[in-house]
Amino acid sequence: MTKVESRVIYNRVALIGLGLIASSMALAMRAQGLAGEIVGHAKSAETRAVALELGLCDRVCATAAEAVAGADLVVLAVPVGAMEAIAAEIGPHLAPGATVTDVGSVKQAVIAAVAPHVPAGVHFIPGHPMAGTEYSGPRAGFATLYQNRWWLLTPDAATDAAALARLRSLLEAIGAKVDTMDAAHHDLVLAVVSHTPHLIAYTMVGVADHLAQVSNSEVIQYSATGFRDFTRIAASDPTMWRDVFLTNKDAVLDILGRFAEELFVLQRAIRMGDGEHLFDYFTRTRAIRRGIIEAGQDTSAPDFGRGAASKAGR
Numbered sequence: 001m002t003k004v005e006s007r008v009i010y011n012r013v014a015l016i017g018l019g020l021i022a023s024s025m026a027l028a029m030r031a032q033g034l035a036g037e038i039v040g041h042a043k044s045a046e047t048r049a050v051a052l053e054l055g056l057c058d059r060v061c062a063t064a065a066e067a068v069a070g071a072d073l074v075v076l077a078v079p080v081g082a083m084e085a086i087a088a089e090i091g092p093h094l095a096p097g098a099t100v101t102d103v104g105s106v107k108q109a110v111i112a113a114v115a116p117h118v119p120a121g122v123h124f125i126p127g128h129p130m131a132g133t134e135y136s137g138p139r140a141g142f143a144t145l146y147q148n149r150w151w152l153l154t155p156d157a158a159t160d161a162a163a164l165a166r167l168r169s170l171l172e173a174i175g176a177k178v179d180t181m182d183a184a185h186h187d188l189v190l191a192v193v194s195h196t197p198h199l200i201a202y203t204m205v206g207v208a209d210h211l212a213q214v215s216n217s218e219v220i221q222y223s224a225t226g227f228r229d230f231t232r233i234a235a236s237d238p239t240m241w242r243d244v245f246l247t248n249k250d251a252v253l254d255i256l257g258r259f260a261e262e263l264f265v266l267q268r269a270i271r272m273g274d275g276e277h278l279f280d281y282f283t284r285t286r287a288i289r290r291g292i293i294e295a296g297q298d299t300s301a302p303d304f305g306r307g308a309a310s311k312a313g314r
C-alpha cells in the first residue's frame with residue numbers, strides 16, 4: 001500500500017453539486033488521497049463533463065440518486081434552495097452508516113429541508129466552510145481554498161460522535177480549522193460577518209450604478225480600495241445569495257435593523273459636525289480590523305491578501 005492510500009478517510013465520497021466549493025474539496029482530497037473514489041453529480045451535463053475533464057471526479061452520474069449509492073460520505077454542495085429536492089431524491093438511496101453533510105451558507109433552513117429525508121442509520125452532520133471567492137462553477141475550485149479557514153459544523157445532541165470525528169478528520173486534512181456550534185447561533189453569526197455585509201456591498205454598487213451625476217467610467221477609473229472591494233463582493237453568485245437572504249431572513253433583518261440605526265447615528269454626527277463621535281467610532285472599528293489580522297483571518301496587505309487569487313488568474 002502506498003503512503004497516499006494509507007490516508008484514505010472515506011472509501012467513496014459523493015459530491016452533489018460540482019461548483020467552487022465541491023471542486024475545491026475534490027482537488028484537496030485528491031492531493032492527499034483522502035477518498036478512495038470521488039463520484040460527482042451536477043445538474044447540467046456540461047458541468048459534469050468539465051468535472052471529468054478536470055479530473056475532479058472518478059465518475060459522474062446523471063442523477064444524484066445514482067451518485068450517492070454506496071458512498072460513505074455524501075456532500076451536498078448545491079445552492080441552499082436546491083437542498084430539499086436533492087435530499088428527497090437521495091434519501092432512499094443512502095447507504096446505511098453513511099454520513100451526509102452539506103456546505104450551505106445557512107444552517108437552520110438547510111436542516112429543516114434535509115433532515116426529514118435522512119433515514120435512520122445515516123448520520124446527517126450539517127456544515128459550512130467559511131471560505132469562498134466571487135467565482136463559481138467547477139473551474140473556479142483550487143486545492144488550497146480551505147487552508148487555515150474555519151469550517152463550522154452544527155451537530156446536535158443526537159449526532160454520532162464517531163461519525164463527527166471522522167468528518168472532522170477529513171476537513172482538517174484538507175486544511176480547515178473545524179469548530180462546532182448551534183445552528184441558530186451559526187445563522188446569527190453569519191448574518192453579522194457575511195450575509196449583511198454582502199447586502200450592503202450589493203446596495204453600494206447599486207447606488208453607484210444609479211447615480212446619474214457620476215458616470216460609470218468614473219466609477220471604474222477612480223474606484224479605490226473601498227469601492228473596489230464592494231464590487232468584488234457584489235460579483236458573487238446571484239443564485240447563492242438570493243437563497244441566503246430568503247432562508248436566513250430573521251437574522252439578516254435583525255442585523256440590518258441594527259445597521260440602519262448605527263448608520264443614522266453616523267449620518268447625524270456628519271450633519272452636526274460631530275468629529276469627536278466619528279473619530280471615536282472609527283477608532284473602535286479599526287481595533288476590530290486589527291483583531292481580525294491578529295487572528296490570522298486576513299493580512300495587513302493593502303489588497304487584503306487577495307493578490308494570490310488574482311495571480312492564479314481568477
Ligand code: NAP
Binds near residue numbers: 016018019045129
Ligand atoms: P456554484 O459554484 O454555483 O456551484 C453550484 C453547483 O450546484 C453547480 O455544480 C450546479 O450545477 C449545482 N446545482 C445547482 N442546482 C442543482 C440541482 N438542483 N441539482 C444538482 N446540482 C445542482 O456554487 P458554490 O459556490 O460551490 O456553492 C455551493 C454551496 O456552498 C451553496 O449552498 C453555498 O451557500 C455554499 N457556500 C458557498 C460559498 C462561496 O463563497 N461560494 C462559501 C461557503 C458556502 P450546474 O453547474 O450544472 O448548474
